[in-house]
Amino acid sequence: MQPRIMITNGGTHPPEKHADTTAWKIVDLIRVPETPVDPALPEEDRLAIETNREAMRQLKATIEPQIAAVLVKHHGAVQHGERGKLKDHGHDRLTHDLDVADHVDVDAVLAEVNPLFAGTSVAVHFAKAEVHERLRDILNDDFTHAMKIERSTHADASKSLAPAKV
Amino acid sequence: MAGTTTAVCNSFKRDATFSGLHRFNQSRTFTATGVSTQTWTSVSALTGLAVGCFLSGSNVAAGTRVADILSSTSIFVSKASTGAIGTVTSVGDIFKLALIKVGPTGTYGAASTTYADITGNSDEVSGTGYTATGIALTNVDPSISTNTAITDFADVSWTSASFSTTACMIYNTTQNGPLATPACSTHDFGGTQTVTAGTFSLVFPTPDASNAILRVA
Numbered sequence: 483m484q485p486r487i488m489i490t491n492g493g494t495h496p497p498e499k500h501a502d503t504t505a506w507k508i509v510d511l512i513r514v515p516e517t518p519v520d521p522a523l524p525e526e527d528r529l530a531i532e533t534n535r536e537a538m539r540q541l542k543a544t545i546e547p548q549i550a551a552v553l554v555k556h557h558g559a560v561q562h563g564e565r566g567k568l569k570d571h572g573h574d575r576l577t578h579d580l581d582v583a584d585h586v587d588v589d590a591v592l593a594e595v596n597p598l599f600a601g602t603s604v605a606v607h608f609a610k611a612e613v614h615e616r617l618r619d620i621l622n623d624d625f626t627h628a629m630k631i632e633r634s635t636h637a638d639a640s641k642s643l644a645p646a647k648v
Numbered sequence: 649m650a651g652t653t654t655a656v657c658n659s660f661k662r663d664a665t666f667s668g669l670h671r672f673n674q675s676r677t678f679t680a681t682g683v684s685t686q687t688w689t690s691v692s693a694l695t696g697l698a699v700g701c702f703l704s705g706s707n708v709a710a711g712t713r714v715a716d717i718l719s720s721t722s723i724f725v726s727k728a729s730t731g732a733i734g735t736v737t738s739v740g741d742i743f744k745l746a747l748i749k750v751g752p753t754g755t756y757g758a759a760s761t762t763y764a765d766i767t768g769n770s771d772e773v774s775g776t777g778y779t780a781t782g783i784a785l786t787n788v789d790p791s792i793s794t795n796t797a798i799t800d801f802a803d804v805s806w807t808s809a810s811f812s813t814t815a816c817m818i819y820n821t822t823q824n825g826p827l828a829t830p831a832c833s834t835h836d837f838g839g840t841q842t843v844t845a846g847t848f849s850l851v852f853p854t855p856d857a858s859n860a861i862l863r864v865a
Contacts, residue, residue, distance in 0.1 A: 638808035
């Protein structure tokens with residue numbers, strides 16, 4: 483139940499940091515039990531369980547940066563796209579709906595992420611429709627969060643401007 | 649000893665589970681019929697609605713809440729609509745997340761009962777980009793994960809910010825019982841976290857039985 487902290491001094495988070503966080507959320511869908519193995523089990527069974535758990539940990543450690551690498555350009559597109567909209571529309575942009583489709587096709591991103599699980603021990607799990615839905619939610623939520631940060635930063639900068647004279 | 653321990657507050661466990669004093673329903677819309685009345689009919693869906701949920705929309709008086717669920721298609725609300733209603737938005741309680749400063753004098757954890765515990769000790773963060781009382785959270789509907797009830801919130805950020813913090817408290821700004829601003833949980837960040845003229849984001853963990861920010865097994 484611990485939240486993860488992201489800090490970027492001097493500005494907004496770079497796409498790499500957003501991509502790392504989204505990848506962390508995605509691989510967290512691979513559950514590796516950390517409860518102690520029942521000591522009453524025969525040794526070979528305990529060993530098999532531990533070996534399997536370690537294999538899952540290795541898989542997570544391997545696949546997380548691969549997912550992040552796929553997502554960097556998409557987080558970059560969201561960030562730069564939103565900055566462009568703010569430049570074009572100014573303060574009006576703050577009233578527009580938060581729609582990630584302005585900058586990225588979430589299903590297309592999902593189509594790039596899914597193949598990373600092919601051939602792994604979690605391929606069947608990540609082929610399920612409900613897991614795809616969860617991935618879609620994670621991508622949508624994180625791209626939306628990135629847009630919110632850009633808008634909030636823009637609003638912060640505007641506060642320092644003197645009000646227009648009438 | 650002063651400081652923060654990560655914990656779900658005991659008072660929250662009691663009040664949420666056995667007294668229904670906390671509602672985490674996310675925002676959703678429905679349609680209903682009612683002209684200058686407290687009895688609304690032809691409610692399109694009761695999903696996500698609960699007694700106490702806040703309602704808003706055209707001709708919905710400010711502060712209107714669900715007072716009673718009369719049937720699968722009818723509800724009684726706390727204030728009469730001011731005209732013909734159409735699409736209505738409902739949402740559960742409003743939760744906030746307040747940051748705790750470096751070197752707090754108070755002790756926060758399972759025994760904490762209210763956000764006022766923090767302000768009473770002057771332990772809330774102060775700094776550029778941080779507004780006292782904390783940041784409003786966007787509810788995500790509660791659900792079940794492996795026999796455990798869980799809930800979640802959308803990630804939050806403070807921008808153009810400069811402050812240091814060591815922990816936070818999630819609390820309810822909606823008073824449904826004797827306590828104003830009842831505490832839900834406290835979270836220790838494991839050390840001082842400092843942002844300088846930048847972005848400080850808090851990312852909520854995976855909403856499942858093992859990791860959800862708030863869960864009741």
